Amino acid sequence: MDAPVPQPRAADLLAWYDRHRRVLPWRALPGERADPYRVWVSEIMLQQTTIAAVKPYFERFMARFPTVEALASAPSEKVMQAWAGLGYYSRARNLHACAKAVASEHGGRFPDREDGLRTLPGIGAYTAGAVAAIAFDRPAVAVDGNVERVITRLFAIEDEMPGAKPLIRERVLALLSHDRPGDFAQALMDLGATICTPRSPACGLCPWREPCRARIAGTQESFPRKAARKTGKTRYGAAFVAMREDGAVLVRTRPAKGLLGGMVEVPGGEWRADYALGDALRDAPVSARWRRLMLPVRHVFTHFPLELTVFAGRVPLETQAPDGMRFTPFNRLKEEAFPNVFLKALEAGLEELQQP
Ligand code: SF4
Structure with a gap:
């Protein structure tokens, strides 16, 4: 009979994160408080774009608009210009609208919970979860592509994307650390970005190698399961x-x-x-x-x-x-x-x- 598979634990992931966390321009150092404005801008920029591509844009953006008030009062051409090259321009428009709403309706402070954040322009479930967790240490769930990959592999989730999303959320919610929810959210993102990569994941270095069902079955790269993609005509x-x-x-x-x-x-x-x-x-x-x-x-x-x-x-x-x-x-x-x-x-x- 096969040995039972152990349950993954948040503590193992956090211990790994304490040793291997990435240093990123928008990320607080251990013991520091995160700046919600920087966290929010980085999360919007990082949607569909890599960290390496975002870093120089982020630094320039912060130099031009160091606070949410500075961004709110900037002319829209200046904001679009600072965004040019990142793509997905409706995000830049929403970013600007959101900064104005935070400055005028919330006294320049971001709401500190998911439901409050979701009332702002351009903030959907993912960004609200990420900002609530990372900036305010709330036990919130933020599922991006990296997290989807880790979780579908860890539990060998057979449902195809995007249908598997609710189940992935549920699994993250059951797993997350209530002592360090912000670090847990970032640790999961880091694990997906650096160890549990789309091709050739480094399972030997993974804090969840023991409980990972896809690793045990040797099927890591087949997750997340995806329906055949339809692309439009040229x-x-x-x-x-x-x-x-x-x-x-x-x-x-x-x-x-x-x-x-x-x-x-x-x-x-x-x-x-x-x-x-x-x-x-x-x-x-x-x-x-x-x-x-x-x-x-x-x-x-x-x-x-x-x-x-x-x-x-x-x-x-x-x-x-x-x-x-x-x-x-x-x-x-x-x-x-x-x-x-x-x-x-x-x-x-x-x-x-x-x-x-
Ligand atoms: S063991 Fe491998 S496939 Fe499983 S979560 Fe870790 S890196 Fe990903």
Whole structure:
């Protein structure tokens, strides 16, 4: 008969965390109190993005907006600009709205419980749990992708994602430490990020190797179970980089709502799966001798991949910007909140214009 599998214990995870915790710019050192503002900004930035990518953005963001009041009173273009490159721009808009709500309705202090936090813009179940646990040491549950992986492996949860989420929450709630809930939440995230990795988890170093059912069965990498992924069809479109004789480039701000809302783009037409590239010049914002770049700019959004064909052209000094567009002087382009996809199109177009 097989030996019974022991139950995982929070104490084993915390002992591991005390030795191996990561030092992160937003994380309090042992014995220090966490700053709710820094914890909240980091959690919003870290959604869908890696720690390595977030660190420089976080440092710059804190230098510009050191307090929730500073963020609340900043103009929205400055906030979008500080966010440009991180993607998921609706988060930046919600971040700003949330800072305003904290400053004006809560006297500059974040609510210290999940239910209070959830009343704020852009704070969903995950962020409320993470901020309540990490910043206020509340016994709250914050389940991100790392935690999902650890827990589904630990208990060999066969349900497919996302259907398994309630069960994962339940397991975390039953496991968490009521003495050190903030450290427990961070320890679980660290374990998922550094030991229980998607490929080749380092089970030999794991504080839960004894009770881990997936390790015992040798099936670690098959968790979490996932249904086959449906990705959207590739969409196609055009992007026009029009440079005036004085170096200014034609740009426009996208509508506030929708994909990349409020961000800045070089003009182009609609993106469609059946976009007819032969007719692309109909979408040109101004007339010019357009040069079509051989290599398209590719980008993958959450729901569809995009392929943008870039056209570059020089226009005379007297060219008027069409309605809703503007010429931005060359040396101020870096202040515009271009998301990555348009930054790539702009750079490709400018490079083409350097050619004779
Ligand atoms: S034993 Fe391995 S699979 Fe199980 S939780 Fe630890 S690292 Fe993950």
